[in-house]
Amino acid sequence: MEYNFREIEAKWISFWKSNKSYKVSEDSSKQKYYVLDMFPYPSGAGLHVGHPLGYIASDVLARYKKLEGYNVLHPMGYDSFGLPAEQYAIQTGQHPAITTDKNIERYRNQLDQLGFCYDWDRELRTSSPDYYKWTQWIFKQLFDCYYDERLNKAVRISALVSEFEISGNQNVQATNDCESVFSSKDWMSFDAAKKEATLQQYRLAYLADSWVNWCPELGTVLANDEIVNGKSERGGHPVMQKKMRQWSMRIKAYAERLLKDLDHLDWTDSIKEQQRNWIGKSVGCSVLFEVESHTESIEVFTTRPDTIFGVSFMVLAPEHPLVKEITTNENRTAVLDYQRAASKKTERDRQSDVKTISGQNTGAFVIHPLSGEKIQIWIADYVLASYGTGAVMAVPCGDQRDFDFAKYFDIEIKNIFDNIDVSEAAHIEKWGTLKDSSFLNGLEVVAAIKKVIQILEAKSLGKGTTNYRLRDAVFSRQRYWGEPFPIFYQENIPKTVSDENLPIELPKVDSYLPTQQGEPPLARADKSSWNYFAGDRMEYNTMPGWAGSSWYFLRYMDPSNEVEFVSKEKSDYWNQVDLYIGGAEHATGHLLYSRFWTKFLFDQGYISFDEPFKKLINQGMILGKSSFVYRLLDRNTFVSKGKIQGKETQPIHVDISLVENNKLDLDGFKKWRPDYSDASFVLEDNGDYVCGEEVEKMSKSKFNVETPDDLIQKYGADTLRLYEMFLGPIEQSKPWDTKGISGVHNFLRKCWRLYCNADGSSILKENEPTKDELKTLHKTIKRIREDLDRYSLNTCVSTFMIAVNAFTDYKCNNKVVLESFLILLAPYAPHFCEELWMKSGQKEGSLFEASYPNYDEKHLVEDSFDYPISFNGKMRFKVNLSLSLNREEILKEVEGLELTKKWLDGKNPKKIIVVPGKIVNIVL
């Protein structure tokens, strides 16, 4: 009987299911290993061949670790809140939960076919109330905490309130937005609303008016990482700036820890670098500039305080709150016009406009804090309101943007660098000696920075500070299909819902659109539609997509706990994710937010680790390979690729299911589309129609989408698993091409024949294994173990092939050898190996209860080696010599050879290098 993958795969999938083979529980006698896939958003399109790449890799490694004796946690679930289901709901009126369930079912079927060893009893869905109850609960904890910069961790807000009561906020060192200083007496005099408003400036989850990225098409705000090239990541709609009252997360408080702890993570440099850039730490100094004839000062942030004597003007962001106050009457109209124009610009406009210089003089002046000079104040949109203080001291001789601005508006450019020419461009490098800079004259950059900060601090005019580009994360969305907040309002004061009333479930609404007043869809729900209602109204916003995914890896550890989000005992056992596999597109979103929440939960003592993912692998994208046919212009004739030269043809995408190895199935093609039914062809000389090909992203319109379903039908899941791994290194993007799949399939069939007769009966014998058989086996064990340990999954497949080729050559049918080999192969081809394991007489249970073989050095010992003999580094011939020979003996053997004499050509070698077991190099 030939290898019948359909029957075998169906059989073992149902075996595993009915035996709950992949159920895991905490077991302190075993070492744990946690392998996690980034869980998918269940879209309507189902999985294409790119999706399973990471899942297969994690499954191989999970099964390997299991066979090695680890207790492996390998769960799967769904990130099931999201925009597509809601957009569909808006169009059709169907509740997004229904669409989502349907899509999940489809995903599950596809995942099941691939033979993954997930413990499905741990499945979770972020949109299920059992789950989002705890997302809401975590939100409450964030709401109830602030960040204490002395303890360098999150602390309960009640501690802060006590401090306010005793001594006000003057000694508090916390990450906050509070600009006023108040005493304990002040605090006591605040009414409830004022107290809460003040606390909001400290809470880690807080409500504030902030500039947000508003997407009118989607009717919601978006986080920075949800915007790609100035357009919404989902849908590609325009995005504009708008000031709105929004929930935010004070992630800034964690900036330094998020940055510093990257060093210990086993992630790729590229992801770490992206996070570093996103956090964007810059060390510098804040300086106060007093506004002339006003009481206010303007605070600027600069990384180059050493250039302070080069300041020629000040620039404020157009949105800066002081602009209104300081603008002189003569300039008022022009300034207002400029502000209006700037506010209309979308982020995208600002980006594409980088080269246009614009700005407006306010007519006001600041006094230079050290020289006492009068300095003009401008506004310009190259200064961003949301970074630093929204104001810069412009030093044209040391900053190119300031330089360009000064040139454009004809402002004086002072040169404070000795012997450096700044007539053409600013000197932006961080070196040089200062001049015309009072007490900084003659100093180099680093020394000058140190000195000027010292002096500014002594005079209370400035302070050494650190700035981060990372902004607090906007946490509310004006959408329906997301977690409701555990918040209600009483007289406009936000209050949290008590734990026993969680979860706040999504209420029924009559439509998923905003209300006529522009309120989010939840505002449509009347009082009785909420499962809990308190105060004057519930919060109408919902949480963003990243809420549920920021902690899901914790819930898998204890998925049905009804009293805690995860028990301490279980999170202590499973601990960090040992291996996390997923796409690199989450570099600054999900991966940063998960780290933030993990650190917070650690600070509060709920878990005992402060980084979620120890090792991260980013799987590359699988690209589609499109096929083309070439149609003669205006005719229904298609020309094979080899014959198109000299003809005017138009390439047309053709469905890749009609093409195999670039050869077109002509009958299928004629049936594909009605207008091709009477097509004629110009064929190659051998009668084939050869198609052209191109690598592109997979998409329906290019007819190049490969679903795993078709391939599993044709070759089986084991072949697909092996093939996806065989394609190349997991991290690399690569084109999908089914050309090679038959090779992998043939490998399995060839392997099958080692174990079975044509009638399907086992041909394994309990004879003595030969030396060669043992050598091949143990060499294979060694290589596979080494490769799996360094996540080199593609080279393992080659190693399997080499072994099977060798066993076939040896006509090996030794039971011990071939059974060991089955265990090696099993993580890649689980159904296949289970079947052969059973056939070989292992009646009881599953192969995965066996243990992974170890290699024995003694079988690997070679007694001779084909020494490459090279002359001047070029290999000329080989000679087989015993490995027991030492350097001198090898030399003697080699010198005596005829071939050596030939290549020496009568010359005396200058030098001979002998590396035993490796190479001989003769230098002439």
Next chain:
RNA sequence: GCUCGAGUGGUGGAAUUGGUAGACACGCCGGACUUAAAAUCCUGUGCUCUUUGGGGCGUGCGGGUUCAAGUCCCGCCUCGAGUACCA
């Protein structure tokens, strides 16, 4: 512009600390089996010259270090990803 990757046969890729470049597979050429095809098996396959013994050239390009470089160093080029007025 800046940051980070990557460039190896016709194709996907291998070469783990510098030591036989091209493993393994696809594709292709030729052969066996077959009435024929499919399947299977065998042989060859980096380019190039050749008197068929073998020779020359070869890991994006140009230098360098070394007995020896795909691998290390310097300078370029190309492609991909991320980011973008961050003071």
